[in-house]
Amino acid sequence: MAGLSSYRRDTRASVPKSAPFDSDDMRALTTQNIRLVSGLILLAFAATHFLNHAVGLFSLEAMDEVQEWRLAVTRSWPGMIVLAAALLGHAGLAFTNTIQRGSWRLPPWQLTQLITGFLIPLLLLPHIIETHVAHALFGVQDSYLYALGLMWPNAAWIQTALLLLVWIHGCVGLHYWLKYDEWYRLVQPLLIVLAVAVPMAALMGFVVSGRAVSALLADPAMAERMHQVTHWPSELDIKWLGLFQTSAQIAVAALLVAGATIIVFRHIAMLAAPKVAIAFTGGATVQAAVGPTLLEIISSNNLPDPSDCGGRARCGLCRVGVEQGADTLPPPDPAERAALARLGAADNVRLACQIRPVSALTVTRLVGGDAGGREPAAHLDAQGERRAVCLVHIRISAIATIVGDRLPSDVVFMMNEILGAIGAAVEGHAGRIDRFLGDGVLAVFGEQHGPDQGCREALQAIGAMDVAMDRVNEKIAAEIGRPVELAIGADIGEIVIGRLQMGRMVQVTVLGLLTERPARMAELAETKGWQLAISGDVARRAGSLDLDGAARETLADAEQGGDVDIIGVRRARDIAVDAGATPVAPA
Numbered sequence: 001m002a003g004l005s006s007y008r009r010d011t012r013a014s015v016p017k018s019a020p021f022d023s024d025d026m027r028a029l030t031t032q033n034i035r036l037v038s039g040l041i042l043l044a045f046a047a048t049h050f051l052n053h054a055v056g057l058f059s060l061e062a063m064d065e066v067q068e069w070r071l072a073v074t075r076s077w078p079g080m081i082v083l084a085a086a087l088l089g090h091a092g093l094a095f096t097n098t099i100q101r102g103s104w105r106l107p108p109w110q111l112t113q114l115i116t117g118f119l120i121p122l123l124l125l126p127h128i129i130e131t132h133v134a135h136a137l138f139g140v141q142d143s144y145l146y147a148l149g150l151m152w153p154n155a156a157w158i159q160t161a162l163l164l165l166v167w168i169h170g171c172v173g174l175h176y177w178l179k180y181d182e183w184y185r186l187v188q189p190l191l192i193v194l195a196v197a198v199p200m201a202a203l204m205g206f207v208v209s210g211r212a213v214s215a216l217l218a219d220p221a222m223a224e225r226m227h228q229v230t231h232w233p234s235e236l237d238i239k240w241l242g243l244f245q246t247s248a249q250i251a252v253a254a255l256l257v258a259g260a261t262i263i264v265f266r267h268i269a270m271l272a273a274p275k276v277a278i279a280f281t282g283g284a285t286v287q288a289a290v291g292p293t294l295l296e297i298i299s300s301n302n303l304p305d306p307s308d309c310g311g312r313a314r315c316g317l318c319r320v321g322v323e324q325g326a327d328t329l330p331p332p333d334p335a336e337r338a339a340l341a342r343l344g345a346a347d348n349v350r351l352a353c354q355i356r357p358v359s360a361l362t363v364t365r366l367v368g369g370d371a372g373g374r375e376p377a378a379h380l381d382a383q384g385e386r387r388a389v390c391l392v393h394i395r396i397s398a399i400a401t402i403v404g405d406r407l408p409s410d411v412v413f414m415m416n417e418i419l420g421a422i423g424a425a426v427e428g429h430a431g432r433i434d435r436f437l438g439d440g441v442l443a444v445f446g447e448q449h450g451p452d453q454g455c456r457e458a459l460q461a462i463g464a465m466d467v468a469m470d471r472v473n474e475k476i477a478a479e480i481g482r483p484v485e486l487a488i489g490a491d492i493g494e495i496v497i498g499r500l501q502m503g504r505m506v507q508v509t510v511l512g513l514l515t516e517r518p519a520r521m522a523e524l525a526e527t528k529g530w531q532l533a534i535s536g537d538v539a540r541r542a543g544s545l546d547l548d549g550a551a552r553e554t555l556a557d558a559e560q561g562g563d564v565d566i567i568g569v570r571r572a573r574d575i576a577v578d579a580g581a582t583p584v585a586p587a
Contacts (some may be wrong), residue, residue, distance in 0.1 A: 002187070003322070005579050011312055015247075020449075020486075021533075026320070031093050031096075031097075032313070032335055032562060033311060033335075034089055034093060035089075035090060035093045035094065035097075036177065037086075038085070038086040038087075038089045038090035038093075039086075039090055039170070039173055039174075040089060041083070041086040042083075042086050042170070043170040043173075043174065044328050045083060045086075045319050045443050046166050046167065046170060047198060048070055049070070049339050050163060050167070050198055050199060050201075050202035050203065051066075051198065051201070051202070052066050052067055052070060052161075053201075053202035053203070053205045053206050053209075054198070054201035054202050054204070054205040055205060056144070056204075056205030056206060056208050056210075056212075057201070057204055057205045057208055057449060060144060060145060060148075060212060060213070061509060062418045063144045063205070063209060064144055064145070066143060066145050067143065072215055072576075076452040076584070081122040086528065091121065094117055094575060095255070095259060095303050098259065098263075099259050099262045099263050099266065099419070100113065101263070101292075101296065102264075102289075102291060102292020102293060102296030102297065102300065103292065103295075103296040103297075103299040103300040104298045104467065105300065105302075105305075106397060107310075109172055109176060109310075110310050112168065112169075113169060113172055113173060113310075115166045116166075116168055116169040116172075117169055117448075118256060120165050120166055120169060121167055121252045122164070122252055122253075123158055123162040123165070123251060124162060124166075124193055125245070125248040125249065125252065126158075126245040126249065127158075127162065128250065129244045129248060129463060130150060130241055130245065131146075131147055133241070133244060134233055134237070134241055137237075137240075138231070138233050138234075138237045138240075138241075139231050140230060140232070140233055141229070141230045141231050141545060142185070142230075143230060144209065145226060145229070145230055146214060146226075146230040146232070148206075148209055148210050148213040148214075148218060149213050149217055149230075151210070152210035152211070152214050153210065153214060154214060154384040155209075156206070156210060159206065159535045160203060160206070162203060162412070163199060163203065163206075164199060167195075167198070167199045170194050176308075176309060176310060176312075176314075177314065180309070180314050180315055204266070211314055215276055219469065220503075222306050231501070231512040260422045266462050270289040270291060270292070271289070273290060273291070274289075274290070274357065275287040275288060275289055276289075276290060276357055276359050276361070277361075278294070278297055278357060278361050278363070278390045279324075279336070279360070279361070279362040279363070280303075280363060280364070280365060281321075281323060281362065281364040281365075282364075284301075284303065286301045286303075287291060288300075288301075288357065290356070290357070290358050291356065292352075292356065293311065293352065293353055293354065293355060293356050294318075294320065294355050294356070294357055294361070294363070295307060295311055295318050295352040295353040296311075296350035297357070298352060300320075301412050305318070306318065307352070307353060309353075311352070311353035311354075312335075313335040313336050313338075313339045313351055313353060313354055314339065316339050316342070316343050316351065317342075318351055318352040318353050319343065319345060319349050319350065319351055319352070319366050320350060320351075320352050320363040320364060320365050320366060321346070321348050321349055321363060321364040321366055322329070322349075322350055322361060322362075322363050323348070323362040323363060323364060324360070324361065324362035325357070325360055325361035325362060326348055326350075328357075328358055328359045328361075329350065329355050329357070329358075329361075330355075330373075332350065332351075332354065333354065334356070336351050336354040339351060341461065342474060349366065363580055385496070385497060385498070386495070386496055386497075387446075387447070387490070387495065387497050388446065388451040388492065388493065388494050388495075389444050389445065389446040389447060389451060389454060389493075389495055389497070389510070390444070390445040390446050390451060390454040390455045390457075390458045390490060390491070390492045390541075391442065391443070391444060391445075391490070391491055391492070391493075391495070391510065391514065391515060391517075391518045391535055392426075392431070392442070392443040392444075392445065392458050392461070392462065392488060392489070392490045392518060393437075393440060393441075393488065393489045393490075393518035393521070393522045393523040394422055394440045394441050394442075394443065394465065394471060394487075394488050394522070395439055395440040395442075395487040395488070395489075395519075395523070395526065396440050396483070396484060396485055396486065397484065397485040397486065397487050397526055398480060398482060398483075398484045399439040399440075401480050401482065402414050402415065402480055402484070404480075414476050414480070414563040415481075415541070417472050417475065418469075418472055418484060419436075419441065420466075420535070421465065421468035421469060421471070422441060422443075422465055422486075422573030423441075423471070424468065425462075425465040425468055426441075426445075426461050426465075427462035427463065428461065428464065429445070429457040429458070429461035430445065430448045430449060430453075430454075430457050430458050431443050431444060431454075431457060431458065431461055432444055432447070434509055434510055435509060437519075440486075440522070442510075442518070442519075443458075444497075444510055445457050445458040445461070445495070446492075451492055451541060452541045452542075452543075454541075455490075455492055455538045456541075456542045456578075458490055459490070459538075459542055459545075459572070459575055459577045460537070460577050462488055462490065462572040462575075463572045463573045463575060463577070464534060465486060465488075465571040465572070466472060466486070466531065466571060466572040467486070467573055469483075469485075471497075472484060484529070486531060487522045487523070487525045487526035487530075487531065488522055488525060488531060488532045488533070488572065489517070489518040489519060489520065489521025489522035489523075489525060489533045489534075490518060490521070490522070490532070490533070490535065490538050490540050491514065491517050491521060491534070491535040491537070491538060492532040492535065492537050492541055493514045493517075493520045493537070494514075494516050494564055495510045495511065495512050495515070496510070496511040496512050497509070497511070498511060499508050515556075517535075517557060517564070519554065520555065521533040521534075521535070521566060522553060524553065524566065524568075525568060528568055529570070530549065530551065530569055530570055531569060531570060531572050532569040532570055532572045532575075533553075533566050533568050533569075534566070534569070535564055535565065535566060535567075536564070536565035536566070536567065539567055542577060543577075543578055544578055545575060545576070545577065546575070547569070547575070550567050550568060551567070551568035551569075552566070552567060553565075553566040554564070554566065556558075
């Protein structure tokens with residue numbers, strides 16, 4: 001599989017494979033590293049605590065024996081200092097990061113993290129007060145006997161909710177930190193089993209032991225004995241603990257209100273602040289306030305956002321080439337530098353999630369279906385419109401060989417390389433990919449510059465695809481045993497373009513029988529051994545083309561009521577297209 005290995009290393013548009021961080025990155029005391037380390041400490045504490053709950057499936061005595069071992073670490077001075085620092089550091093940095101957000105368009109997983117992160121303190125602090133604080137101030141022996149007697153059954157739902165919130169928050173964060181590492185993908189099935197098994201076992205142990213304690217407390221004599229053994233807090237102590245719990249919840253609520261107030265005033269200040277121009281090569285120019293990251297600017301302006309790690313400099317999918325204004329940006333920090341090194345990025349490439357523009361920038365988006373930051377035909381509504389465009393069907397002839405009996409990951413890697421070359425050629429010549437067809441794609445040209453220029457741009461894009469496939473085949477031809485060939489059909493005509501809604505998906509697409517003709521032309525090209533079949537109309541609209549030696553055929557078209565003149569070309573790169581040519585009048 002040597003060929004496939006080199007192929008994977010050269011992939012640029014996919015998520016990068018992990019690589020070791022350099023020494024500077026490991027030493028850097030960044031807020032991201034602090035959040036990560038503190039989160040891991042808290043998740044480890046929660047996991048051992050929940051596993052201790054699970055021991056309740058066996059007996060109360062076993063639960064307390066395991067707890068003694070845990071408390072020997074967590075109740076020691078070093079243990080308490082580490083846990084307190086982790087809790088305060090993680091919560092404080094999360095709070096600071098939240099109020100500094102420049103955009104609130106969040107993916108579901110980040111929204112889950114945010115909601116669970118702010119609910120946890122409201123439930124956790126009262127639990128800490130009635131156990132650890134009660135132990136420290138009033139000498140309560142906060143064993144499982146005491147805790148279960150206190151919570152079961154009336155407050156059991158609070159403990160259940162807290163357990164699930166903590167576990168969901170931790171597992172989601174862990175997944176989106178590790179998902180880009182190769183080893184994690186290998187062990188992910190096992191970790192999924194553990195992620196489900198640990199809380200299930202903990203809740204079952206909690207229920208079994210809670211019922212056992214409830215049965216014991218049904219006997220007044222046993223209840224009195226339990227109060228003596230655990231040094232149950234007095235009525236006055238209970239009032240003080242209740243006051244502490246209420247005060248803690250009020251403090252958390254006040255902090256949340258203060259944070260929301262800061263967010264509102266910060267947003268107002270950003271609206272009134274001076275703006276800088278962010279220009280996307282070949283696309284939109286937006287005005288943005290100083291402060292948000294470039295990724296937040298992209299998101300808040302409803303531009304396509306391909307990132308997947310929540311701005312943590314892990315996925316590399318938000319990378320951009322800084323064409324102008326790079327000297328106004330600070331150098332990459334260790335996390336960004338490590339991510340760019342894994343990608344083998346050029347010197348002018350930066351991560352949009354890590355840079356905060358302070359003056360005008362011109363950038364080229366390097367990943368995503370819309371490199372220029374524009375949405376094709378964005379003005380169209382559900383009614384649509386008729387328009388003359390050039391349609392190009394690109395068929396991958398070796399698709400059956402590629403799919404074969406290979407691993408799904410290998411198939412996806414290969415198809416990403418092929419489709420990446422096709423997509424770059426299309427978008428580099430003012431076209432857009434309209435749809436993926438299983439064994440190829442349908443591309444549209446002429447939406448921006450009209451049908452005549454669209455035909456010229458389509459032929460230029462097809463020639464660029466031909467050249468790009470040479471580089472693709474250098475990487476994967478040996479792996480599949482043959483070069484990957486493209487069979488292409490190009491036609492022009494009037495088509496309906498409209499915005500369709502299919503469930504939750506909304507897409508601008510072309511409609512009509514004309515969309516089938518380029519596919520038939522691509523099939524004809526494959527049968528005849530050509531690389532490209534274009535209609536006579538495309539050739540005339542494109543202007544002066546040197547087509548000496550090209551094959552001529554006629555394609556029957558019953559739907560359109562006549563035959564179509566077809567020109568067959570063996571190598572698309574051999575067509576010289578004059579960008580300023582004028583259409584040739586029909587003979």
